Amino acid sequence: NAGVTQTPKFQVLKTGQSMTLQCAQDMNHNSMYWYRQDPGMGLRLIYYSASEGTTDKGEVPNGYNVSRLNKREFSLRLESAAPSQTSVYFCASSGGRSNQPQHFGDGTRLSIL
Amino acid sequence: GQSLEQPSEVTAVEGAIVQINCTYQTSGFYGLSWYQQHDGGAPTFLSYNALDGLEETGRFSSFLSRSDSYGYLLLQELQMKDSASYFCAVREGTNAGKSTFGDGTTLTVKP
Numbered sequence: 001n002a003g004v005t006q007t008p009k010f011q012v013l014k015t016g017q018s019m020t021l022q023c024a025q026d027m028n029h030n031s032m033y034w035y036r037q038d039p040g041m042g043l044r045l046i047y048y049s050a051s052e053g054t055t056d057k058g059e060v061p062n063g064y065n066v067s068r069l070n071k072r073e074f075s076l077r078l079e080s081a082a083p084s085q086t087s088v089y090f091c092a093s094s095g096g097r098s099n100q101p102q103h104f105g106d107g108t109r110l111s112i113l
Numbered sequence: 114g115q116s117l118e119q120p121s122e123v124t125a126v127e128g129a130i131v132q133i134n135c136t137y138q139t140s141g142f143y144g145l146s147w148y149q150q151h152d153g154g155a156p157t158f159l160s161y162n163a164l165d166g167l168e169e170t171g172r173f174s175s176f177l178s179r180s181d182s183y184g185y186l187l188l189q190e191l192q193m194k195d196s197a198s199y200f201c202a203v204r205e206g207t208n209a210g211k212s213t214f215g216d217g218t219t220l221t222v223k224p
Contacts, residue, residue, distance in 0.1 A: 033211075035214075040216075040217075041216055041217070042200055042214040042215050042216040042217050043156065043200070043202075043214040044214075045211070045212075045213070048211055050211075058211075059213070090155060090156070092156075099144065099161055099163060101146065101158035101161065102146075102148075102156075102158065102212065103158070104155040104156050104157070105155060106154075106155050107155055
């Protein structure tokens with residue numbers, strides 16, 4: 001039972017390059033999320049998808065785009081990477097109801113030079 | 114918007130009891146969750162309170178007072194493996210699936 005799978009686990013980019021982070025869940029969850037976590041900080045929501053076919057901005061959406069490809073997959077794209085986007089990115093999924101927890105992937109550690 | 118406050122660091126000795134507090138300000142509230150994150154790892158769910166009172170799960174308990182916009186996580190019989198960061202998170206009223214996280218409390222358990 002894989003849960004939430006993120007790829008890649010590590011990536012180094014140069015400023016201006018583009019990249020897509022992949023996320024897939026096998027728990028039949030309706031809702032999926034992308035967070036970033038900077039050192040010593042909490043999780044900040046970038047985008048979320050409450051259900052297949054819908055996406056909404058979170059707290060820090062600038063510089064990112066998302067695609068909810070199907071119920072299983074939710075990708076995050078950086079069109080033109082900037083050093084300020086150096087962070088650990090976590091994908092999560094949940095059943096969507098308020099009492100259902102979020103299940104997190106292992107994260108993608110992204111460095112932008 | 115939402116804002117959550119929790120202490121940045123807490124230190125305790127093995128076998129002791131520690132309480133991590135969380136106060137929140139929110140325009141919509143469905144419940145308060147707690148997550149644990151070990152260094153370099155992913156957050157994992159610990160507990161959820163939607164109603165006032167205490168929820169107990171083994172050595173961990175979580176409390177909520179909606180009237181005070183306050184909750185806490187209580188860890189008993191501390192073990193070295195409990196050294197980690199603990200985050201409170203508020204489920205928002207506008208979207209029941211969406212949460213806002215606090216900045217986390219780093220718990221250090223000493224022998």
